[in-house]
Amino acid sequence: xxxxxxxxxxxxxxxxxxxxxxxxxxxxxxxxxxxxxxxxxxxxxxxxxxxxxxxxxxxxxxxxxxxxxxxxxxxxxxxxxxxxxxxxxxxxxxxxxxxxxxxxxxxxxxxxxxxxxxxxxxxxxxxxxxxxxxxxxxxxxxxxxxxxxxxxxxxx
Numbered sequence: 001x002x003x004x005x006x007x008x009x010x011x012x013x014x015x016x017x018x019x020x021x022x023x024x025x026x027x028x029x030x031x032x033x034x035x036x037x038x039x040x041x042x043x044x045x046x047x048x049x050x051x052x053x054x055x056x057x058x059x060x061x062x063x064x065x066x067x068x069x070x071x072x073x074x075x076x077x078x079x080x081x082x083x084x085x086x087x088x089x090x091x092x093x094x095x096x097x098x099x100x101x102x103x104x105x106x107x108x109x110x111x112x113x114x115x116x117x118x119x120x121x122x123x124x125x126x127x128x129x130x131x132x133x134x135x136x137x138x139x140x141x142x143x144x145x146x147x148x149x150x151x152x153x154x155x156x
Contacts, residue, residue: 037074038082038099049077052101053147054108055140056128064133071140075147076100076108084119093117101142106130108139 037054055073060066076082080098087094097119099110111123128139 036085036087036096037072037076038085038096042083047077047081047083049079049081049100050144051146052076052078052103053141053143053145054099054101055142056108057138057140059133059136059138062133062136064136064138073147076142078103078144080109080111084113086117095119098123101144102127103142103144106139106142108142 052075053073054076055071057064057068058070058072060069077100079100082097082099084095084097087096093115095113095117096110097113099108101108105127106129108128110126111119112126113119113121113123115121126134128134128137130139130141132138
């Protein structure tokens with residue numbers, strides 16, 4: 001059964017949204033889809049890569065049918081290079097890096113490392129596109145430049 005976990009940390013003066021969709025018994029070779037945008041304070045042009053703004057829709061239904069449950073919007077990069085961060089997942093070690101908007105392919109991509117909190121090993125490269133549902137997540141937009149707000153999460 002898929003599960004969804006969302007955490008919001010207001011104490012750090014930014015919103016951190018964790019959306020983890022997995023299976024009751026996950027193995028490294030199976031698909032594991034997760035979305036958590038990196039801390040917006042780390043998404044700066046000091047990384048040597050131009051900024052972008054990504055918006056993803058998450059649906060209750062893994063086939064993206066029905067209404068949008070929540071919208072995830074935040075700062076990212078326009079090429080690989082975002083720092084590694086561990087996801088707060090008590091069931092397994094998972095980390096993510098290289099989140100970026102690929103404007104040529106009109107997609108949002110990230111590298112997910114299952115079994116590592118430090119982005120070691122072979123990643124699962126996940127690609128989210130417009131009009132293509134991936135386990136209840138669909139890309140709404142990837143645009144060049146920073147977001148209007150540092151990070152926003154709209155929940156119904």
